Each structure stands twice: as structure tokens, then as C-alpha cells.
Amino acid sequence: MPTPTKGPRLGGGPAHERLMLANLSAQLFEHKRITTTVTKAKRLRPVAERFITFAKRGDLAARRRVLRSISDKLVVRELFDEIAPAMAQREGGYTRITKIGNRAGDNAPMAVIELVLEPVSPKQAVVREASNATKAAAEKPAEQNAEQPAEATEAE
Incomplete structure (x- = not known):
């Protein structure tokens, strides 16, 4: 995972932030698109793209490296067997963030982060x-x- 930024973390401590980003990336790979806050989406993008880069390598060491963070084996299998081949021709930019307005309850800016599965x-x-x-x-x-x-x- 990329080095966390200095300053306030998403949710408390650095360990909680790593767990939260790992869970968000697992949900992203499972559902192909998720709705979250803009801040979380921006922090999620480099983590998810790094996991996809590991999946494109496809070897056992890369799979174990991803399994360190994402504990759901079905999600990791989907990442390596379905998502990585779809991204094979793409050199980067595996995710897309689209701002969708503010949340009704607390007026937090929301965004949709999705995998770019269209061919290059x-x-x-x-x-x-x-x-x-x-x-x-x-x-x-x-x-x-x-x-x-x-x-x-x-x-x-």
C-alpha cells in the first residue's frame, strides 16, 4: 500500500485506515462500483490500482501480497481471474471517480468510484x-x- 499521508487519518489511526481502505477495495472489486465520500474515494484509488497491478502480474507471490490485505479469497480470485485480464491492455487509470453531489444527512460530498472495464x-x-x-x-x-x-x- 502507498505510504499514508501526514495529517488526519480516515477514521482514527493508521491501522484503522489501512483496514478501511482494504475493505473498500474488496467491495470495489466485488461490485465493480461503490458510492462513498470523495475523500475516501481519492484515498482508495492508489490502493485499488496497486492491487490491480499486482493482479496483472498474476504470480503466486502477487496473489499472496494481495491476500495480506484482502482476506476474502473469492474477491481475490475474481480480481486475478476476471478483472486483471480485462485490464491487461490498459497501462494505468484502472479506476474512475465521478462526483455525485452531497449526502442528504450530513451534506458530505459523495462520489462513485468504479473500475474502468471498457477496452482501451x-x-x-x-x-x-x-x-x-x-x-x-x-x-x-x-x-x-x-x-x-x-x-x-x-x-x-
């Missing part, structure tokens, strides 16, 4: 290929321009 946009891959092709094309004319004057002087 093919447009992004096309843009990446186009930028690489542009760089390659920019390098080729520079080389050709350097060769053309030499050939032109030889022809004269």
Missing part, C-alpha cells in the same frame, strides 16, 4: 502510431534532403 480505445493506439509515423517521416526527409544536394552537385 483503438483511437489512442491509432494516435500513438500516427505520432510515431510522423516522427519517422520527419527524420526521413531530413536524411533525404542531406543526400539530394550532394547528388545535385555531382550531376552538375
Whole structure:
């Protein structure tokens, strides 16, 4: 888990915060989206994304590392067998936080945090290929321009 920030913790002490974030991430992996406060969602994002990164590795050590925090074996199995293959092409940004307004009882700002299970946009891959092709094309004319004057002087 990432190092806790300095200052006030979510719920009291650092151990309670770690347990709370582990439980929130287990619920996120089980239900694919949860509604919580904005502060908890922002603190949950790096923890959940790190668990997904471990799951993408897929080896036994990574599974045991996740099981240290999330004790529910069914949730860990779902994380490694269903969620990680869906995130295989994605290089990061496994979660999305959407603010939904304030809670009726205490006016706390609420948010929905969800897993981004859509496949990576093919447009992004096309843009990446186009930028690489542009760089390659920019390098080729520079080389050709350097060769053309030499050939032109030889022809004269």
C-alpha cells in the first residue's frame, strides 16, 4: 500500500485506515462500483490500482501480497481471474471517480468510484502510431534532403 499521508487519518489511526481502505477495495472489486465520500474515494484509488497491478502480474507471490490485505479469497480470485485480464491492455487509470453531489444527512460530498472495464480505445493506439509515423517521416526527409544536394552537385 502507498505510504499514508501526514495529517488526519480516515477514521482514527493508521491501522484503522489501512483496514478501511482494504475493505473498500474488496467491495470495489466485488461490485465493480461503490458510492462513498470523495475523500475516501481519492484515498482508495492508489490502493485499488496497486492491487490491480499486482493482479496483472498474476504470480503466486502477487496473489499472496494481495491476500495480506484482502482476506476474502473469492474477491481475490475474481480480481486475478476476471478483472486483471480485462485490464491487461490498459497501462494505468484502472479506476474512475465521478462526483455525485452531497449526502442528504450530513451534506458530505459523495462520489462513485468504479473500475474502468471498457477496452482501451483503438483511437489512442491509432494516435500513438500516427505520432510515431510522423516522427519517422520527419527524420526521413531530413536524411533525404542531406543526400539530394550532394547528388545535385555531382550531376552538375
